[in-house]
Each structure stands twice: as structure tokens, then as C-alpha cells.
Amino acid sequence: MFNTTTSGAHDWPAMIESARSHLPESNAHLALLFGLGAPVVIILLNALRQILPKNSSDPPHVFHWIPIVGSAIEYGTNPVPFFMKNKEKHGDVFTFTMLGREITAALGAKGNNFVLGGKSLDFNAEDAYTHFTTPVFGTDVVYDVPNDVFMQQKKFVKVALSVDKFRSYVGMIEEEVEDFIASEPCFAAAKTKGEWGSFDVVDVMQEITILTASRTLQGKEIRSALDKSFAGLYNDLDGGFTPLNFLFPNLPLPSYRKRDAANKKMTEFYVDILRKRIAAGEVDEEDTMASLVQQRYKDGRPLKEHEIAHIMIALLMAGQHTSSATGSWVLLHVARNPDVAQAIYDEQVKHFASPDGRLRDMTYEEMRELPVLDSVIRETLRVHPPIHSIMRKVREPVPVPATLSSPAGKTEGVFVVPKGHFVLASPSVSQVDPTVWADAETWEPKRWREQSGAAASAKEYEKGDGETIDYGYGAVSKGTESPYQPFGAGRHRCIGEQFAYLQLGTILATFVRDFELKLAHDVPEHNYHTMIVMPKHPRQIQYRRRQ
Known part of the structure; x- marks a missing residue:
């Protein structure tokens, strides 16, 4: 039950004043609280988005906390251990986020064949590299x-x-x-x-x-x-x-x-x-x-x-x-x-x-x-x-061959690499x-x-x-x-x-x-x-x- 004063009535003025004393004293304080809280909310929403059910044809995705940045730090610092760790967890094919780019790695000799042997109409090198090489060459x-x-x-x-x-x-x-x-x-x-x-x-x-x-x-x-x-x-x-x-x-x-x-x-x-x-x-x-x-x-x-x-x-x-x-x-x-x-x-x-x-x-x-x-x-x-x-830009959705395995050595359905992703060997x-x-x-x-x-x-x-x-x-x-x-x-x-x-x-x-x-x-x-x-x-x- 609600607490009351001894007279049986609420002391509303005192309660309002007490609540006001616990609120920020200025809009700047409100902005500070929002500024501290918003990144936490964004990070949590990003994590929630990744653990919710997703399209079964999508390759497994490497979990990351920070939106947009994704796995950029881990991949950029030591890519081979990064690949090996996720190969063990997800199999030969998995997707990771790097500074806003969605990159699907296809590892091993069969992954090399999938990426480097792909048709240029599907996997395009020009789209992946021209922004980098043209200013130099x-x-x-x-x-x-x-x-x-x-x-x-x-x-x-x-x-x-x-x-x-x-x-x-x-x-x-x-x-x-x-x-x-x-x-x-x-x-x-x-x-x-x-x-x-x-x-x-x-x-x-x-x-x-x-x-x-x-x-x-x-x-x-x-x-x-x-x-x-x-x-x-x-x-x-x-x-x-x-x-x-x-x-x-x-x-x-x-x-x-x-x-x-x-x-x-x-x-x-x-x-x-x-x-x-x-x-x-x-x-x-x-x-x-x-x-x-x-x-x-x-x-x-x-x-x-x-x-x-x-x-x-x-x-x-x-x-x-x-x-x-x-x-x-x-x-x-x-x-x-x-x-x-x-x-x-x-x-x-x-x-x-x-x-x-x-x-x-x-x-x-x-x-x-x-x-x-x-x-x-x-x-x-x-x-x-x-x-x-070695990267290629995906121009059209491409199914992943069944020979590229999951961690258990079997393929759980056929993955499809979406248009707009990058593929990586x-x-x-x-x-x-x-x-x-x-x-x-x-x-x-x-x-x-x-x-x-x-x-x-x-x-x-x-x-x-x-x-x-x-x-x-x-x-x-x-x-x-x-x-x-x-x-x-x-x-x-x-x-x-x-x-x-x-x-x-x-x-x-x-x-x-x-x-x-x-x-x-x-x-x-x-x-x-x-x-x-x-x-x-x-x-x-x-x-x-x-x-």
C-alpha cells in the first residue's frame, strides 16, 4: 500500500521538491546524461540485432559490439588469428563488419576457388580496388x-x-x-x-x-x-x-x-x-x-x-x-x-x-x-x-558452394552472399x-x-x-x-x-x-x-x- 503522512494525506509539495532535487539542474546536464547513455543504447541495440533470428541463407556473422567499426581492429591488427578463430567457430565461410563494409570470407583452397575463380560479373575486382589504386596509378x-x-x-x-x-x-x-x-x-x-x-x-x-x-x-x-x-x-x-x-x-x-x-x-x-x-x-x-x-x-x-x-x-x-x-x-x-x-x-x-x-x-x-x-x-x-x-565486390547475389563447410564439416543449407558485400580469399x-x-x-x-x-x-x-x-x-x-x-x-x-x-x-x-x-x-x-x-x-x- 502507499505510504501516507500521520494525518492520512500526501505531502505533495515536499515530494515534488524532493524529486526536483534529484533531477539535473540544467539542460546541459540532460544532454550529458543523454550523451553518455546513447552510445550504450546503440551498442546494445547493435548486439540485439545480431542475436535475433536472421535470414537462413546469410553466412554466419562474426559478433561485434561497436556498430560500423565491427571487427576492423581485430582484423587489421592480426588478420590470420582472426580468420583461424572464426573458421573454427563458423566454418570456411563467414561474414564480418569492417568500417561499414560487410565482408564475407571464404577460406582454404576451396574458398580461394570460390572467390578468385568467380565470374567478373558476380565478383568484381574493379569495384573493390579502383578507389585505392586510381589515385596512385x-x-x-x-x-x-x-x-x-x-x-x-x-x-x-x-x-x-x-x-x-x-x-x-x-x-x-x-x-x-x-x-x-x-x-x-x-x-x-x-x-x-x-x-x-x-x-x-x-x-x-x-x-x-x-x-x-x-x-x-x-x-x-x-x-x-x-x-x-x-x-x-x-x-x-x-x-x-x-x-x-x-x-x-x-x-x-x-x-x-x-x-x-x-x-x-x-x-x-x-x-x-x-x-x-x-x-x-x-x-x-x-x-x-x-x-x-x-x-x-x-x-x-x-x-x-x-x-x-x-x-x-x-x-x-x-x-x-x-x-x-x-x-x-x-x-x-x-x-x-x-x-x-x-x-x-x-x-x-x-x-x-x-x-x-x-x-x-x-x-x-x-x-x-x-x-x-x-x-x-x-x-x-x-x-x-x-x-x-584478396577482395572482390559482389555485384549479384551468389550462392556458396556446398563444398565449403561448417565447423562440424557439413554444410547447413546453402549460403548466399548478398549483393553489395565484399568477398575475401x-x-x-x-x-x-x-x-x-x-x-x-x-x-x-x-x-x-x-x-x-x-x-x-x-x-x-x-x-x-x-x-x-x-x-x-x-x-x-x-x-x-x-x-x-x-x-x-x-x-x-x-x-x-x-x-x-x-x-x-x-x-x-x-x-x-x-x-x-x-x-x-x-x-x-x-x-x-x-x-x-x-x-x-x-x-x-x-x-x-x-x-
Whole structure:
């Protein structure tokens, strides 16, 4: 029953005054209470929305507390454990929220095939990446054009990546590495017999890969300009290749303005070279620019000046990041494993020793027949793929194949990935899958010289013993069902794959010929805060000139 006063009547004035004393004294206090409470309400409503029954055809969704942000922090900090944890809970296919984007991951070799082998009308790379790449590469190339045009552009570049050209590149790359070692202060110890020195492997590999790529693919004008203002433009443009740029392509920040200005100036730089060559009648050079001048689209038109310039920019930027990352991981592992370093050196002596004890120059064909060197590069790419996630935008709803399993190893109905989602494949997951690879987490190059096993199967896919298809730039192994995909697969498989093996092999062989290497610490952990997976600090390699 209600309490009353002793007289039996309510003391209404006293009660009203008591209630008023417990209320905020101003509208500001009300706003403060609302401001504190509203986020809690939004978070709780977001959680409630996720636990309520949903469309049975939707893939399972990774629970998150904060709306819009979703799983961005966990995924961005350490994506592979994030994938593994949710694979165990939800199976091969699940959706997570990242800064407003709904991303459906499809993991493992079958997930690779689902995403990378999908039709471009359903899963589109241009929609996923053009906002990120176009400001860096420029307009009307790569993901800024329809897929059939991009495939033609890949074919144009592939002409410049012929075996005949590769034969001349080996000596060029070796010369660039030797010149770099002779001129850089960090290699001063190499001039003193028996003295140990050290270098930051990422800093060194970033410079060496751009020098060697420009010398071989870009042309004499670009290579000579790397010692001048062009290097500054490259750095400004490179500043647009970060996760922040991928998520937010047009922020009003100084780095974005530098990116845009650098693209404009670099475009003008390439166009100026092109015009000077044509005016001087120098159109028969042996580099990529000369090759592009001679190419024609299917409708018969030649490439426009800015298209040639932007393809040259894309070729320089895209290849440099992946090669410098892989080269860094290779040298770190070799320095940490002296038995492997010795095996590489012994292989060099066996094939290239001259009567005077010196090691003669390699040829392209000879380098392709060095199993130890090859296995070291392949194993490094397996454990450290440069790109951990490959995305496509979903243009039409796509059913998920029943072969992609739930946690119990069975499919509970058929999931459908909705239009507007992104789909994601992860080489970083399939390449360390313990159900596929023996001692999956262990860096073990010998696996690539075995006659059977996952590595042997991956090499068969690569050679084209699996399904081959021509997407418009020449027949390639489809390879989308392979668990080993450091260069992607399907229509967007990297056409620079063979050049990358050539470049990395020559650099590694030159270092091992010149130096004993050692690492005073373990191989560093992955840094996932960059677009390309790089090693964290410490990453100093110690070296001593071979006697």
C-alpha cells in the first residue's frame, strides 16, 4: 500500500521538491546524461540485432559490439588469428563488419576457388580496388577501366616480360646489386677483411628492388632519374599506398595532396620521355615503354600518352612493394639458417665455379635450374605471402558452394552472399593450413624438393598441369583451387610472377655469393599495419665479406 503522512494525506509539495532535487539542474546536464547513455543504447541495440533470428541463407556473422567499426581492429591488427578463430567457430565461410563494409570470407583452397575463380560479373575486382589504386596509378588503366580493357593492358605488358628480355636482365640486376653494395655506407664493413657490419633489410631491399626494376623494365631515363627528383615523387606517391588510403581514399590530409601532385608530375615525366623518344626516332628501345608504344587495342587504336604513363607508374609501384617485402623475408630466413645459406652457396659453387675459384655470371636458364635457390624463395612466399587478403565486390547475389563447410564439416543449407558485400580469399590462411601442409608454420624449403605432398601439387598447378584458361592476356594455369597462391590466381593472377622469381633469385644469389649472413634474433613477426606484409623490428642482418 502507499505510504501516507500521520494525518492520512500526501505531502505533495515536499515530494515534488524532493524529486526536483534529484533531477539535473540544467539542460546541459540532460544532454550529458543523454550523451553518455546513447552510445550504450546503440551498442546494445547493435548486439540485439545480431542475436535475433536472421535470414537462413546469410553466412554466419562474426559478433561485434561497436556498430560500423565491427571487427576492423581485430582484423587489421592480426588478420590470420582472426580468420583461424572464426573458421573454427563458423566454418570456411563467414561474414564480418569492417568500417561499414560487410565482408564475407571464404577460406582454404576451396574458398580461394570460390572467390578468385568467380565470374567478373558476380565478383568484381574493379569495384573493390579502383578507389585505392586510381589515385596512385592514374586514370584509364588497371582497375579504372572495364575488365576486358584491363586484360588487354595486361597482355601489352606481358609482351615486355618475354624470355628473351629475361636473359638480359640477370646481368643488369647483378650489376645493380653490386653497385649498391659498393656505394652504400651501411656496407662499408664489406671493404675490410673479416669485419662484420649490419644493415636494415627492409630499407636495403626497398632500394635494391626499385633500382633493379627500373634498370630492367622502366628504361634508361627512369633509372638515371632515380638519383634525382624522381625519387622524391616516388616517395610522395608511395604515401598513398597505405591501409588508411584503402579505407578512406579522399581525406583532406597533406599526404593525400602530395599523392595527387606526385601522380600528376610523374605522369608528365613519363609523357615527356615518350615525346622526346618519338621526336628523336628512338622508338625501338628494349624496355616496357617502347613495347607499349607498339601495342594496339582490339579496336585498333593505340594507347594514349597518359595510358602509357599510367601503366608505367602501375608497373613500378605494384611490383616494388611485393618484391621488397619478399626479398626482406628471404634474407632474414637465410641469415637465421646458416645451413640453408651454405646450401645456396654450395649450389652456386657447383654450377658456376671457374678454374680460378671465382664464381662466373649466371644465365637465366641456369638460374631456373637451381633447386635450392628456388625452394628458398617458394617457401618464403608460402609463409609470408605479400598480400594476406584478396577482395572482390559482389555485384549479384551468389550462392556458396556446398563444398565449403561448417565447423562440424557439413554444410547447413546453402549460403548466399548478398549483393553489395565484399568477398575475401586469404592466401595467408590456405598456405599455412595444417590439414594441407606438414609442419605448416615451419619455414622448411626442403618441402619444395619432395616428389609428393602439398608443395609438389602446388608446382603442378603452377606449371599448368591443372586447368588452363585465356582471360585475354594469354593462356595461364587457372590455379584457383591451389592452396598456394602468393601471386593470386585466375584472371587477376600477377603477370609479373616470373620476373619476380628472376629478380629475387638474382638478388639472393648475389648476396650469398658476396657475404656470410647471420641474424642475432628470431625472424621478426608480421607487420599487418601496412598494405604489404612486412617484417617488424628488429630486422638488422649482420654480414661479413666472404673470404
